[in-house]
Amino acid sequence: MKRRHFIRSGAALAGTLLLDAFPYHLFAASAKKFAWDKVALGNTGIEVSRLAIGTGTNGVGKSSNQTRKLGLRGLTNLLRTGFDNGVFFWDSADQYGTHPHLKEALKSVDREKVVILTKTHARTEDEMKADLDRYRKEIGTDYVDVVLLHAITDPQWNKNRRGAMDYLERAREDGIVRAHGISCHSLGALETAAEEPWVQVDLARINPAGLRMDSDVPVVVKVLQKMKANGKAVMGMKILGAGGLSNNVDEALQYALAQEYMSCFTIGAESIDQFMDLTKRIPAASVRA
Numbered sequence: 001m002k003r004r005h006f007i008r009s010g011a012a013l014a015g016t017l018l019l020d021a022f023p024y025h026l027f028a029a030s031a032k033k034f035a036w037d038k039v040a041l042g043n044t045g046i047e048v049s050r051l052a053i054g055t056g057t058n059g060v061g062k063s064s065n066q067t068r069k070l071g072l073r074g075l076t077n078l079l080r081t082g083f084d085n086g087v088f089f090w091d092s093a094d095q096y097g098t099h100p101h102l103k104e105a106l107k108s109v110d111r112e113k114v115v116i117l118t119k120t121h122a123r124t125e126d127e128m129k130a131d132l133d134r135y136r137k138e139i140g141t142d143y144v145d146v147v148l149l150h151a152i153t154d155p156q157w158n159k160n161r162r163g164a165m166d167y168l169e170r171a172r173e174d175g176i177v178r179a180h181g182i183s184c185h186s187l188g189a190l191e192t193a194a195e196e197p198w199v200q201v202d203l204a205r206i207n208p209a210g211l212r213m214d215s216d217v218p219v220v221v222k223v224l225q226k227m228k229a230n231g232k233a234v235m236g237m238k239i240l241g242a243g244g245l246s247n248n249v250d251e252a253l254q255y256a257l258a259q260e261y262m263s264c265f266t267i268g269a270e271s272i273d274q275f276m277d278l279t280k281r282i283p284a285a286s287v288r289a
Contacts (some may be wrong), residue, residue: 021253024288025289027254027258028286028289030287033050033282035086035148035282036085038050041179041201041233041235042200042228042233043200043232043266044233046146046179050263050265051087051278052235053082053091053266054224054237054266055093055102055268056092056096059096059153062087062094062096062097069270072138073211076105080105083105089264090114090117091268092116094150103139106140107140110167116141116145116146117144117145117147118146118148119150119183120150122161122163123164125163125166125167127163128168129166132176144177145179146180146181146201149161149181150183152183152184153185153186155192157192159254159280164196181233183202183203185205186214189215194226195230199232199278202233204227204236206219206220206221206239206262207222208251209241211245212238221259227261234262234263235266236265239265239267240252242274250288253281254285270272
């Protein structure tokens with residue numbers, strides 16, 4: 001089966017094709033890749049681990065599976081375990097309620113050796129200023145590495161959120177933020193992000209079965225390739241289809257690892273055992289043929 005045909009069929013059949021006919025040889029790397037590989041986050045000048053520790057599975061109303069299941073101590077231990085195993089990229093958001101957990105983890109981790117990403121629903125300059133001031137207090141840091149506009153569906157977001165964007169740009173110039181960008185949840189928003197000069201980092205939904213994505217796999221891939229060509233960092237999310245590919249983890253990981261336009265990706269492990277399992281699966285999946 002040709003790769004083009006697999007992607008189209010996978011989008012239609014969800015995880016079924018992954019079980020029976022995943023073309024491993026088309027996605028096999030020549031050398032192993034690891035969760036703790038240090039990679040450049042596009043042109044931001046920021047170096048991150050290939051895998052980010054997601055803290056927002058089913059995140060809504062300032063809570064997530066991680067906060068509900070693990071609590072402050074449990075999620076703190078997960079973040080520290082990640083750091084101890086070379087995974088130093090932490091993916092958070094105001095909506096997940098995980099800023100206090102990051103703050104607790106930073107008590108025993110060197111802030112300069114961690115990359116922290118968080119997200120905001122701010123629209124205006126005043127809202128963005130208030131969020132950044134609050135976020136830094138909640139996390140216990142003078143700066144945030146990456147701040148994204150969160151879960152954007154509006155294709156005209158670059159006009160309707162210009163106030164927040166302008167403030168983030170000034171915050172970057174002042175050293176309060178190192179990079180800014182967007183988390184897209186619609187094809188229109190994604191297409192705008194690919195062309196918008198302000199975007200430095202885009203968090204995009206991508207997996208081989210097209211689950212919980214913004215359009216069919218080939219359509220999304222084409223936009224993300226354009227985004228990469230335009231100098232932006234592409235960070236993947238929904239790598240496991242929001243749990244829909246839990247029986248096809250190796251295939252989903254191999255697909256993500258083979259996407260050359262993608263700098264890194266985030267996965268929300270809900271236990272230390274799940275996290276350690278991912279770190280073991282990634283190198284094996286990357287070269288499976």
